[in-house]
Amino acid sequence: MEGKLPFDPIDEAARQWAKHWDGVPQMHAVTSLMRVQQLVLGRLDALLRPHGLTFARYEALVLLCFSSAGSLPLGKMGERLQVHPTSVTSIVRRLADAGMVVRTPRPDDGRGVLAEITPRGRAVVEAATRDLVATDFALEALSDEMLGQLSALLHPVRRAAGDFTE
Numbered sequence: 524m525e526g527k528l529p530f531d532p533i534d535e536a537a538r539q540w541a542k543h544w545d546g547v548p549q550m551h552a553v554t555s556l557m558r559v560q561q562l563v564l565g566r567l568d569a570l571l572r573p574h575g576l577t578f579a580r581y582e583a584l585v586l587l588c589f590s591s592a593g594s595l596p597l598g599k600m601g602e603r604l605q606v607h608p609t610s611v612t613s614i615v616r617r618l619a620d621a622g623m624v625v626r627t628p629r630p631d632d633g634r635g636v637l638a639e640i641t642p643r644g645r646a647v648v649e650a651a652t653r654d655l656v657a658t659d660f661a662l663e664a665l666s667d668e669m670l671g672q673l674s675a676l677l678h679p680v681r682r683a684a685g686d687f688t689e
Contacts, residue, residue: 533558566661574651575621579606581655583614584623584648587640594639596629605686623647 537551544550567578576584586603587593595603601611615638618624623644629635640648662670682689 563661566658567655570654570658570661571651574647574654575623576647576651579604579610580614580618580623581648581651583611583618583638584640584644585652587624587638588645588648592639594627594637597636597638600638618644 533551533554536554537547540550541547564578567581571578571581574581582604583600586600587595597611597615598608600615601608604611606614615624615626615636618638619626622641624638624640627637627639629637659665665673681687
């Protein structure tokens, strides 16, 4: 964006919204949440670009790092990353093209595919993670206490949407 606006456009949208409809607090919160998502994802992707990653590819590599064998079936990756199977296939294909993972047939049935992180993939995760941590994952405007509050506020929304059960 070229210049900063002299007013908060979401506040102005809420003011206008109130003239026509109910649900102002909900509209304001959702619009704010979506705008912050755009801002944070843009910054994260910019931080990860020099490593040849997007945030989605970074998450996939981290998931493989966390697995005990360094590999997972693509279906399991989709479940854990909470993305559609075609998205996982695309993510893994791009990581394989970059030499960060290898795709191998599942040894138990031969039909499915495993993604396995390579030493290059592990090195990229380490370097990218250092960059993300150094910038507080693009959330440096929030204190640790505020980050905890934000996570707590979003928890019931995620649970109600069926993200997980407790």
